[in-house]
Amino acid sequence: MSELKEVYRAVSPAEFFYKYREIAGFANPARAIYQTIRELVENALDATDVHGIPPDVKITIRKADETQDFYQVTVEDNGIGIPPNIVPNAFGKVLFSSKYVLRQSRGMYGLGVKMVVLYAQMTTGRPVEVITSKSGYKRIYYFKLRIDVNKNEPVVIEAGSWRKTRDWHGTIVSVTIEGDWSRAKSRVLEYLHRTAIVLPYANIVMLTPENEIVYYPRIVNTMPRPPVETRPHPQGTDLEFLNSLVKNTDFKTIEELLIHSFQSMGEVTAKQILQVAGINPERKPSELSDNELLSLINAMKTYDKYKPPSSRALSPLGEEIIKAGLRRAFNPEYVDAVSRRPSAYSGHPFVVEVGIAYGGNTPIGEDKPIVLRYANKIPLLYDEATDVITEVVKEDISWDNYMISFPSPLVILVHVCSTKIPFKGVGKESIADIPELRKEIKLGIMEVTRGLKQYLSKKVKEEEARRKAEAVAKYIPEVARSLAVILADENELNTLRKEIISKLTTIVAKKTGVSLDLIHGIVKSIEAEA
Amino acid sequence: MPSQIDLAARNKALDIIKNSMRSLVEQISRGEKPILVIPKRTLANTIYDLRKKMLLLGPEIQHRSFTDVNEAKKFMQTLLMASIIFDALRNNEYPTIRDLYYRGKHSISYKTIDGKHVSENTWEEQRESDGVIRDLEVYLSVLREDLLILSKEKGKVVGNLVIRSGDDTIDLSKMGHGAYAIEPTPDLIEFVDVDAEYILVVEKDAVFQQLHRYGFWRKYKAILVTSAGQPDRATRRFVRRLSDEYKLPVYILADSDPYGYYIYSVFKTGSITLSYESERLATPSAKFIGVMMTDIFGDSVFRKIIKDKDARKTLEEIAPGVSELKPKNPYLSESERSNFVIKAKTKDLERAVELVGYKVADVCIEDKDVKNKIKKKEGLTGYPWFSTPEWTRELCIFFNTLSKLEIEAMASKGLKFLADKYIPEKLSIGDWID
Numbered sequence: 001m002s003e004l005k006e007v008y009r010a011v012s013p014a015e016f017f018y019k020y021r022e023i024a025g026f027a028n029p030a031r032a033i034y035q036t037i038r039e040l041v042e043n044a045l046d047a048t049d050v051h052g053i054p055p056d057v058k059i060t061i062r063k064a065d066e067t068q069d070f071y072q073v074t075v076e077d078n079g080i081g082i083p084p085n086i087v088p089n090a091f092g093k094v095l096f097s098s099k100y101v102l103r104q105s106r107g108m109y110g111l112g113v114k115m116v117v118l119y120a121q122m123t124t125g126r127p128v129e130v131i132t133s134k135s136g137y138k139r140i141y142y143f144k145l146r147i148d149v150n151k152n153e154p155v156v157i158e159a160g161s162w163r164k165t166r167d168w169h170g171t172i173v174s175v176t177i178e179g180d181w182s183r184a185k186s187r188v189l190e191y192l193h194r195t196a197i198v199l200p201y202a203n204i205v206m207l208t209p210e211n212e213i214v215y216y217p218r219i220v221n222t223m224p225r226p227p228v229e230t231r232p233h234p235q236g237t238d239l240e241f242l243n244s245l246v247k248n249t250d251f252k253t254i255e256e257l258l259i260h261s262f263q264s265m266g267e268v269t270a271k272q273i274l275q276v277a278g279i280n281p282e283r284k285p286s287e288l289s290d291n292e293l294l295s296l297i298n299a300m301k302t303y304d305k306y307k308p309p310s311s312r313a314l315s316p317l318g319e320e321i322i323k324a325g326l327r328r329a330f331n332p333e334y335v336d337a338v339s340r341r342p343s344a345y346s347g348h349p350f351v352v353e354v355g356i357a358y359g360g361n362t363p364i365g366e367d368k369p370i371v372l373r374y375a376n377k378i379p380l381l382y383d384e385a386t387d388v389i390t391e392v393v394k395e396d397i398s399w400d401n402y403m404i405s406f407p408s409p410l411v412i413l414v415h416v417c418s419t420k421i422p423f424k425g426v427g428k429e430s431i432a433d434i435p436e437l438r439k440e441i442k443l444g445i446m447e448v449t450r451g452l453k454q455y456l457s458k459k460v461k462e463e464e465a466r467r468k469a470e471a472v473a474k475y476i477p478e479v480a481r482s483l484a485v486i487l488a489d490e491n492e493l494n495t496l497r498k499e500i501i502s503k504l505t506t507i508v509a510k511k512t513g514v515s516l517d518l519i520h521g522i523v524k525s526i527e528a529e530a
Numbered sequence: 531m532p533s534q535i536d537l538a539a540r541n542k543a544l545d546i547i548k549n550s551m552r553s554l555v556e557q558i559s560r561g562e563k564p565i566l567v568i569p570k571r572t573l574a575n576t577i578y579d580l581r582k583k584m585l586l587l588g589p590e591i592q593h594r595s596f597t598d599v600n601e602a603k604k605f606m607q608t609l610l611m612a613s614i615i616f617d618a619l620r621n622n623e624y625p626t627i628r629d630l631y632y633r634g635k636h637s638i639s640y641k642t643i644d645g646k647h648v649s650e651n652t653w654e655e656q657r658e659s660d661g662v663i664r665d666l667e668v669y670l671s672v673l674r675e676d677l678l679i680l681s682k683e684k685g686k687v688v689g690n691l692v693i694r695s696g697d698d699t700i701d702l703s704k705m706g707h708g709a710y711a712i713e714p715t716p717d718l719i720e721f722v723d724v725d726a727e728y729i730l731v732v733e734k735d736a737v738f739q740q741l742h743r744y745g746f747w748r749k750y751k752a753i754l755v756t757s758a759g760q761p762d763r764a765t766r767r768f769v770r771r772l773s774d775e776y777k778l779p780v781y782i783l784a785d786s787d788p789y790g791y792y793i794y795s796v797f798k799t800g801s802i803t804l805s806y807e808s809e810r811l812a813t814p815s816a817k818f819i820g821v822m823m824t825d826i827f828g829d830s831v832f833r834k835i836i837k838d839k840d841a842r843k844t845l846e847e848i849a850p851g852v853s854e855l856k857p858k859n860p861y862l863s864e865s866e867r868s869n870f871v872i873k874a875k876t877k878d879l880e881r882a883v884e885l886v887g888y889k890v891a892d893v894c895i896e897d898k899d900v901k902n903k904i905k906k907k908e909g910l911t912g913y914p915w916f917s918t919p920e921w922t923r924e925l926c927i928f929f930n931t932l933s934k935l936e937i938e939a940m941a942s943k944g945l946k947f948l949a950d951k952y953i954p955e956k957l958s959i960g961d962w963i964d
């Protein structure tokens with residue numbers, strides 16, 4: 001029996017993702033084109049609204065080859081642009097990102113656009129083209145580049161620049177990939193539609209290969225407040241982070257290092273924690289042993305008198321923006337939204353926002369509301385069944401108690417924003433069941449649904465009042481005629497009749513609390529028929 | 531051209547309607563919801579007045595407000611009816627209740643709040659509009675006859691009586707073989723001259739004709755009236771007026787069955803559906819002359835029943851004195867009885883229970899199977915004006931013999947017997963039930 005020989009080697013991240021592209025959402029040509037658009041659009045949005053710029057995003061998809069299914073996808077934004085020295089790495093080095101800071105954004109791994117470039121490389125062989133400039137720059141920069149898969153390094157094929165004639169800032173990224181547009185199209189449209197609901201402050205245009213224009217114009221001028229970069233919360237950190245902190249610091253004492261590296265960490269707190277960990281506050285950070293670091297991190301995690309994590313790193317949409325988006329999408333009879341107060345799990349701040357739309361063009365939920373899920377402003381379209389939001393809607397809310405019976409034209413929008421969304425798995429499509437989060441989602445849904453219930457019961461009451469008014473008003477003309485026949489001469493008959501009609505109209509309106517116009521309308525309709 | 535009396539009646543009616551409607555319009559112009567205040571016309575609000583001996587409307591009042599969803603239609607219907615009656619009065623017309631039904635029936639079409647076109651009728655069946663007429667009578671407290679609403683003429687009368695009807699004077703002793711048909715508006719009749727000692731009301735038209743041709747009324751100084759079955763309002767009002775104004779006693783001759791007894795009670799105390807009219811239609815002094823069960827069977831049957839102590843006790847509780855009534859001999863022989871008597875049906879028995887209550891039936895019926903048939907009426911206590919010793923004895927015999935008899939049978943024994951023996955003899959010895 002001869003033993004099999006094991007071969008050992010390391011692969012570069014680029015090579016890894018090149019091989020296992022389905023992990024990043026590039027499983028097949030239809031999925032690939034959808035994923036490409038998403039990655040480029042989300043980068044464009046991160047470059048705009050995160051920085052307080054009202055987004056102008058233009059997406060162009062066109063057939064790039066007569067015979068093969070090659071498509072050129074171009075996304076243009078008016079964002080902050082990219083410094084030219086950064087561009088090669090940003091687009092050509094897997095796991096290179098500007099978003100490894102504690103601040104709510106869509107991208108976070110430094111992977112997205114590189115997957116697109118890799119996928120283009122392996123299907124059409126064409127390089128990515130980037131045109132970019134920042135505000136204040138005098139020139140516009142141009143790059144054509146590819147990725148050296150083995151080295152995980154960018155290979156710049158062409159680079160250049162030209163003078164700016166107007167103060168344009170932003171980025172245009174263009175790739176050519178193999179794709180199945182006809183199968184991807186409806187998903188892409190759905191994605192844009194869902195994105196537009198939470199981004200009524202953005203201008204989004206898409207030009208399809210069929211030369212159709214899909215346009216979501218900006219309808220509100222307010223923007224969500226941009227997120228502010230924050231220091232981590234001591235409860236949201238780990239030993240690895242602490243290790244790199246003590247190695248790379250200039251601070252002389254561990255106490256100083258803690259105070260300046262974490263939020264909610266003042267002198268008193270730092271001293272107490274160090275005492276629990278048995279570490280002298282004056283110790284030099286780089287000289288702490290592994291065991292000391294371990295007891296330090298444990299002390300930090302178990303200490304329970306911190307202020308909760310700051311929510312300044314978050315950028316909730318706000319109630320008005322959600323309502324505006326829902327209004328445009330469904331022209332509903334009733335709309336409302338609530339932005340819950342910030343909360344936290346394991347040291348990560350989060351905010352839950354819930355919108356509700358009822359009636360009008362709101363789609364019908366057969367046995368539960370239609371649920372629109374969002375994480376950090378990104379719509380979640382897949383894996384709905386396993387999402388905690390879906391579970392709350394199905395299991396935690398008794399819709400009967402809110403006067404809602406299905407089928408019902410009801411949409412519930414849930415937006416979770418956090419510096420760390422607890423996604424289930426690598427797909428980033430469904431949110432895990434974290435008790436703190438589940439509770440907030442439930443409270444948020446209950447809050448907006450209570451409002452709907454009030455609206456519905458008021459409506460039922462009004463409807464009842466109107467029915468009652470109608471049941472009486474329809475007899476006004478006959479009653480008036482009868483009385484006039486008895487009490488007036490031939491020539492005064494009509495005058496008296498009209499007088500009685502108008503008096504009775506007022507009396508009935510007052511008695512039923514229904515508008516005069518409504519009763520007038522019924523009376524008139526009878527007069528017209530007679 | 532309507533007669534003077536007719537015109538006067540019209541003007542009076544027009545005024546009554548106008549006045550009550552004016553007060554409604556005043557409510558409306560003050561901005562108040564218009565309300566019709568109407569005595570309740572329900573069975574529960576029908577009471578038997580022991581002193582007046584008639585069925586009357588009770589004290590319950592109903593407020594029919596136009597703005598009340600459940601009353602709005604009735605309100606409209608009441609006013610609609612008032613307006614068509616008003617219109618007919620003004621145009622010298624004489625509508626019947628059927629005419630009024632047709633005149634008022636039309637559709638109201640309107641657009642609902644949700645924009646649907648809907649159409650509904652002011653009323654559907656005549657039953658509905660008849661009810662509205664009754665409401666209006668009660669509301670205005672006038673009888674329909676005062677509003678010149680006509681109904682079919684059913685009652686007839688002959689006798690030594692001169693009346694003025696319209697502009698004509700009519701001698702009711704000169705009607706040949708015919709008779710005067712009592713007009714639907716008996717209050718417009720003026721009695722000019724009467725020469726009679728009593729009024730005899732005969733339920734059956736055929737017997738009325740036989741007695742008329744026989745010359746009964748002339749010979750016995752009677753006013754002869756027939757209601758031809760269930761008495762209509764005009765006949766009842768006519769009898770009541772004549773008896774009131776000339777102090778004439780009234781005797782009713784009806785079939786010997788629960789229907790005949792009930793016809794008598796309608797003349798005497800009023801009917802349940804028209805209790806609001808009793809004050810003007812009922813003749814509380816009317817007496818039942820026959821045909822009685824005791825006229826057919828005598829009282830031996832009854833005596834036998836009250837030999838039983840328990841039976842006697844029960845019946846005495848219902849009608850004290852029932853066991854001390856004067857004995858009576860029958861007018862019919864054994865063989866006549868077997869020829870003339872008809873077997874009572876379950877319906878007759880049920881009706882009888884309604885009159886005197888279940889206990890009398892329970893005591894007097896012998897046949898178990900028959901008793902079972904009326905089990906469902908158990909609990910009924912009967913009408914107060916039937917729980918007298920006389921009626922208890924009569925109906926006890928009825929229950930026991932399960933027999934009934936039509937007046938015609940008495941005539942079959944011989945018109946002479948009916949006219950010259952049965953009626954005069956009973957009148958002279960006072961053999962009637964009051």
Ligand SMILES: Nc1ncnc2c1ncn2[C@@H]1O[C@H](COP(=O)(O)OP(=O)(O)O)[C@@H](O)[C@H]1O
Binds near residue numbers: 108112113170173
């Ligand atoms: N349209 C753009 N405008 C500005 N910067 C961009 C744009 N697209 C990509 N970038 C930069 O490139 C980096 C890498 O992008 P990407 O690979 O998608 O990773 P991530 O979005 O997760 O950071 C981003 O962090 C950002 O700094």
Ligand SMILES: [Mg+2]
Binds near residue numbers: 039042043108111112
């Ligand atoms: Mg990205």
